[in-house]
Amino acid sequence: MIQMHSLVPSAAVLRNGAAVVLIAMLPAFAGIAVGQQQPQPPDAASEAEIKQFCSSIADAARDQRYLLQKQELEKLQADVDSRISVLETRRAEYEDWLTRRNAFMKKADEQLVEIYRKMAPDAAAPQLAETDVMLAAAIIMKLPPRQSSLILTEMKPDKAAAVASIMSSAGDPTTSKDPS
Structure with missing residues (x-):
């Protein structure tokens, strides 16, 4: 027997040499064979069973x-812990690098000041005039006052005034310690 769900509307099927034209019904498209009943909506008893099952x-x-959710949170916590560990390691490396850099800079700074301390004021003044004003002021402030005044005397007046201005603002107690 040919089932209806395998037919298409107006399909011609040969049976015993005769052409039979069949028109497929809508249930054939829904997968229901001829003679099967369509599903019925659930009744009140079925709804109660569904509610009981769900509850x-x-x-x-x-x-x-x-x-x-707990497993997901534990996974996220493990990820956060590993990232914190990496950050702590990097922070320790950075602090070590910063300590070494600061020690080098302090030594270099001391050596730079010592170089200018040993120079003649007329030779030091043109060199400091060509450097950054902040650096020149910092170096001159670390020199003995007598040598600082001789160097400032040898500098061009505008550069000496800028250096002196920075030096005076550095010693001003009302100046903010925070540069921002």
């Missing part, structure tokens, strides 16, 4: 959802 598995479903 009986609600606690288990909630527990499973909480378990999945």
Whole structure:
């Protein structure tokens, strides 16, 4: 027997040499064979069973959802902990590098001041005039006052005034310590 769900509308099928024209019915497209009943909507008893089933598995479903969320949170916590560990390692490396750099800079700074301390004021003045004003002021402030005044005397007046201005603002107690 040919089932209706395998036919298409107005399909011609040969049976015993005769052409039979069949018109497929709508249930054939829905996958229902001829003679089968269409599904019926659930009645009140079925709805009560569905509600009872859903309420009986609600606690288990909630527990499973909480378990999945807990596992996800534990995974995220492990990821955060590993990132913190990497950051702590990098922070320690940076602090070590910064300590070494500061020690080098202090030594270089001391040596630079010592170089200018040993120079004649008329030779030091043109060199400091060509450097950054802040650097020149810092170096001149670390020199003995007598040598600083001789160097400032040898500098061009505008450059000497800029250096003196920076030096005076550095010693001003009302100047903010925060440069921003």
